[in-house]
Amino acid sequence: MGVVVLFVLLVVSLAVFSFLGLRKFEALESEKGRRPIATPVEESPGHHPESEVKPPATELGLEERILEQVGKTPGILQADLYALLPDQERRIVQTTLRGMDKSGAMVRKKEKGTYQLFLK
Numbered sequence: 001m002g003v004v005v006l007f008v009l010l011v012v013s014l015a016v017f018s019f020l021g022l023r024k025f026e027a028l029e030s031e032k033g034r035r036p037i038a039t040p041v042e043e044s045p046g047h048h049p050e051s052e053v054k055p056p057a058t059e060l061g062l063e064e065r066i067l068e069q070v071g072k073t074p075g076i077l078q079a080d081l082y083a084l085l086p087d088q089e090r091r092i093v094q095t096t097l098r099g100m101d102k103s104g105a106m107v108r109k110k111e112k113g114t115y116q117l118f119l120k
Contacts, residue, residue, distance in 0.1 A: 062096050063105070070106060070117045079114040092094060 070076055071082050078097060082111070084088050097117070101108040108115040 070119055074118055075116045077114050
């Protein structure tokens with residue numbers, strides 16, 4: 001008898017949690033439609049695009065920043081470079097460094113669990 005009661009409680013609990021999860025999902029889905037869509041800025045005589053806020057660094061800007069840091073500190077460890085680029089995801093920095101090494105823009109020398117970075 002006790003096993004049956006536990007089984008019924010388990011089934012009821014699963015049904016309640018499933019229902020609540022579905023309601024939360026539906027609420028999130030309905031919110032998607034309410035989010036405002038960005039509209040383009042209309043050009044006006046007083047509009048100056050150069051005064052607009054700049055987006056985060058692109059990969060090209062990232063390469064320049066990496067070269068600057070490696071130039072300041074030849075042999076810097078790749079692991080230490082991440083701290084100097086806090087606005088960049090670690091994976092993006094890794095991919096960019098790998099590409100720069102392959103293209104010959106810089107040299108990565110294996111050093112234990114990381115790389116030393118040098119300008120060419």
